[in-house]
Amino acid sequence: MKWETVNLDIMENGVAILTFNRPEFLNSVNWQFCQDVPAACRVVSSRDDIKVLIITGAGAGWSSGGDIATLFGMQDPVDAKETYDFSTGIVNAIYELEKPVIAAVNGAVAGASLASCMACDLIVASEKARFAFSFIQIGFCPDSGTSYFLTQKLGYHKAAEILWFGKMLKADEAYQLGLVNQVVSPENLLEETIKMAEKLAKAPLLAIGLDKKLLRAALKNDFYQQAELEAMYQVLTWSSEDFKEGCAAFQEKRAPVFKGR
CATH class of the missing domain: 1.10.12 (Lyase 2-enoyl-coa Hydratase; Chain  A, domain 2)
Incomplete structure (x- = not known):
């Protein structure tokens, strides 16, 4: 199943793979993306043959967060608030799924997409994965629930350090902190994530x-x-x-x- 910015592949083993598909823009979040991801999640929720969802990105990144053209196109605070509320709908759609959701992080994750990633139940990261908490570098606060997930997962002091110093976490650093469940080689990322998903698909x-x-x-x-x-x-x-x-x-x-x- 295809939308303009995402693909949903439904396998016979009870596993579905949702792929963010704007590789030329590092799968950044634009208005269409904000509509397509929740639409795909509604399909996952409604189909009994889908037991587990994997989310990954096409190309070099998982998702780089908000599309620059969208961010620069906001005209006033009201417009900005509506834009951020709309993008938070992606996180809500993922977080509200009752089925297990696994992020297969193939590359960079940044901006609002950090929240989408942390909203997943399990995270498997490629050795090439990078988690860029760089909001502070442009005078921004985190959005879409990033501060919530980061604090819940790592505690106040570590979350403050990561946000205030705009840290870029490598895959092994994220693993040591407990932010991801497993780190694998890039060529084995999808295979290992599917194995994990297949085990869950057979579970109660x-x-x-x-x-x-x-x-x-x-x-x-x-x-x-x-x-x-x-x-x-x-x-x-x-x-x-x-x-x-x-x-x-x-x-x-x-x-x-x-x-x-």
Whole structure:
């Protein structure tokens, strides 16, 4: 499936690959991009045959953030606010997917696209990946939720250091900080990410969807609130077909076949 700025390839193994497809502009975000990514995410959400989504970029970069022509074309503060709200819709579309989302970062990530990347559940980075938190270098603040994700993942002090000094993180630095899950060679990026996605596609996706909610709630809940939420979700999974299948497979010493319900 193709739009003007993105492609969506749906594989037979339950995995779909969303490719940002403006390679001549390092997949920067323009008005059409802001419409195409949410449209593709709606397709992913609506199709039962898509279990896991991989997001990658065509060409040399994952996404360089806001398109310069779009940013320079803003006329006044009201226009700027509308533009930033519109671009945040990309992050919302990715973050709100109940299915697992894996970023396969093939090159540079910068600007608002840092938020899109961190909104994914898992991040696999090529050794060539670079995470450019360079807002401060042009007198900018981060946007689209970048400060939220960065602080949640790394804590206040490290987030402040990265933003205030406009750091460019190499793939291995991002891994050491816990910003990415895995670093692989460029030629193996998609293959390794697909392997990870295939494992998740065979998993009990009802439980994974609830795990996403639990992990996000844990960022703000205290122990008692989180334990209560876990108990409620355990009741839901206990009554699911997947739980019954998992128990039966364990007793019968075979691999379970989960259906996500």
